[in-house]
Amino acid sequence: MRSHDFVAYPGDQLRSAERRVLVNEADDTLMQRAAAGLAVACARLLRDAAGGVAGRRVVVLAGSGNNGGDGLLTGELLRRRGVQVTAVLLASAAYTPGVDAVRRAGGRLVDASTPEGLDAARQALTDADLVVDAVVGIGGTTGLRAPADEVVAAIPAGAPVLAVDLPSGVDPESGEAPGAYVRADVTVALGAPAPGLLLPPGCYAAGQISVVDVGVRGHLEGEPVVRRLSGAEVAARWPVPARTAHKYLRGVLGVVAGSDPYPGAAVLACAGAVRAGAGIVRYLGPAGVTDHVLRARPECVPGDGRVQAWLLGSGVEDDAGQDAAIARALESGLPCVVDAGALSACVRRRAAGDRPAPAGQVLLTPHAGELARMLELLGHAVSREQVEARAWHHARWLAREADATVLLKGSTTLVVGPDGEAYSQDDGPAWMAAAGSGDVLAGIAGALMSAGLAAAPAGAVAASVHGRAGARAAAGGPLAASDIADATPRVVAELLAARAAAPNGVRSRRGERARRGVRLR
Incomplete structure (x- = not known):
């Protein structure tokens, strides 16, 4: 499908x-x-x-x-x-x-x-x-x-x-x-x-x-x-930089990810963000993990600094320094993509009414097992199998309890906001069920939120592009998560080109140039 x-x-x-x-x-x-x-x-x-x-x-x-x-x-x-x-x-x-x-x-x-x-x-x-x-x-x-x-x-x-x-x-x-x-x-x-x-x-x-x-x-x-979302709808939502844009206007994403046991999660999350077009990716993490990130993605900037959105938690485990950085980011009120090791802290805070960032600026990205654990934290005992059997019901439940947008990862990815806005994306092959695939997805979503997209559309657009990149990378066979990140720029380029080639796409593109003050010839 x-x-x-x-x-x-x-x-x-x-x-x-x-x-x-x-x-x-x-x-x-x-x-x-x-x-x-x-x-x-x-x-x-x-x-x-x-x-x-x-x-x-x-x-x-x-x-x-x-x-x-x-x-x-x-x-x-x-x-x-x-x-x-x-x-x-x-x-x-x-x-x-x-x-x-x-x-x-x-x-x-x-x-x-x-x-x-x-x-x-x-x-x-x-x-x-x-x-x-x-x-x-x-x-x-x-x-x-x-x-x-x-x-x-x-x-x-x-x-x-x-x-x-x-x-x-x-x-x-x-x-x-x-x-x-x-x-x-x-x-x-x-x-x-x-x-x-x-x-x-x-x-x-x-x-x-x-x-x-x-x-x-x-x-x-x-x-x-x-x-x-169709390909045309994804292209219409994708943040295309203005002719006069510089890297700070493209979106600055702070990434708190990885740990000594799982350095690859940080590498893949940063790769997803870089390849999806973030203007700057600032990485915060242990020195050893930072070395891994910079070797793989020298474009990343190590250390703290001003950001416009956060990606938190991918591969974070048993690291007090990372936990403290996650807590500071959650308190900042900035848009956040919350994954893996940051989910528990975020859900506890928001369920208790501690919500510096509004619901439309927080994107939780659990798989079914993690969603079950989040509901258990909130007093609702459910199993992974129960979440999978009633995915729509449980994703909406967590969105309401945490007052946040939930991206439930799976063969079909659901994106559900607490206000009822919902998407279902099914763009990728089964080969994408591979270690690190979700880290790349989190990076793509983080890049979009740093560019100004709200949580629900950012989650849906990211899920669609992630799936399409997986399909392109797999070409009918196996893939690795890094292949998904590498295929992302070409997928985005093809979606934008198809939109520009359509009659209404040409008109909207000219209108966008005029709005930015670019002289039309």
């Missing part, structure tokens, strides 16, 4: 938008539009997976309500293209016009509520070239019940699965999936994605996400729950 212009709205807002569309339309207008888009997506997947469309075997798992209706009408369209369609009915209240349409088109109907029908459904799945999951949609809840759970369990491991709106059994609002659920290769969101499509762990069941515009986008009201 890769980032696109994804903006997720809660289910009640999506349903309200649908009702507004249907005020002047026939009742089945949205279903017909949805089926047309779904049929195109199914045909594309059949060509990729089975080498063609006509004569291929498709099984539609149809529940009650609109989601099942979308699937049945899609089955009718595929049948008219020569596809062998079996519609497995998982509810007695299946969409009647859709059932009739499949029957008229010559499709096969199987009632899975009977033992004979359940056996027939299992056999059909065994031979399927494609399975369409239309069991439940944005009105669903977590976990599938009989007979849907038994039918879904019978989907062969090698059969491609296309989910309608979201994989059935995944909670549409939170992404939680504690019971039986579908694992899709492709998910087609109708109108706009549900939040559960972008939130872990549900997003891992979605596969590749695409959106079919059925005409509701212009009718959506209210604020989205979560966003996923």
Whole structure:
């Protein structure tokens, strides 16, 4: 899955938008539009997976309500293209016009509520070239019940699965999936994605996400729950220096990182900041670690001095001097990226009401295990596994308790502010699960905050660029964390070039030059 212009709205807002569309339309207008888009997506997947469309075997798992209706009408369209369609009915209240349409088109109907029908459904799945999951949609809840759970369990491991709106059994609002659920290769969101499509762990069941515009986008009201920044949106937020800028205007980042056991964390954090464009990186740490940093990054300036933001804690362990420096930085009121060894001190202070820096200027960057430990410090006993199972819930919990922005690192990175601003970025390969990767991410985020970005957008932009740099460095194979830092400048350059090449990008760039007082030729 890769980032696109994804903006997720809660289910009640999506349903309200649908009702507004249907005020002047026939009742089945949205279903017909949805089926047309779904049929195109199914045909594309059949060509990729089975080498063609006509004569291929498709099984539609149809529940009650609109989601099942979308699937049945899609089955009718595929049948008219020569596809062998079996519609497995998982509810007695299946969409009647859709059932009739499949029957008229010559499709096969199987009632899975009977033992004979359940056996027939299992056999059909065994031979399927494609399975369409239309069991439940944005009105669903977590976990599938009989007979849907038994039918879904019978989907062969090698059969491609296309989910309608979201994989059935995944909670549409939170992404939680504690019971039986579908694992899709492709998910087609109708109108706009549900939040559960972008939130872990549900997003891992979605596969590749695409959106079919059925005409509701212009009718959506209210604020989205979560966003996923596209490359163009990342470029629009990236702080590009003015023609007349000097290094102090570019952003001065103070880094308190590393310790004698973990000098590499300091090296990688500083590398991330330098390669992301910080004007100056000031490093504070033990003499031995300072030597490591300067050998690897001679651009860094050792020792204390005036800074515009802090990066704190990466690789800090059992070092009283580093702990004291972290405490001074937290008391400064300056923007802070808080990682690893600085998390406990920061969270304790902020939960107790000691908040020199406002919520929008503090970015906590835990992984799931660290987030669990932070909540335990605050009296909430949770395990790493519980955080991973309810990532959205626990990230928001810590953001509220600490009155800070939380960047929860993972295959999909969540950025959650205490005011509700939220992002979900999924730009990098699994190869990025490597020691030091998070230190580079912290450095990139620190560079952005030193340049003036607030915590939530800095976290989202950093996560996206970090993932893209990892993808570029890996090129389909293994990587080291330092490779991510080294790939960062080229990724940023490509994002900015793509934005400048777009028609509206050219106009905005000229406007920016004019604002800076640069003469246009």
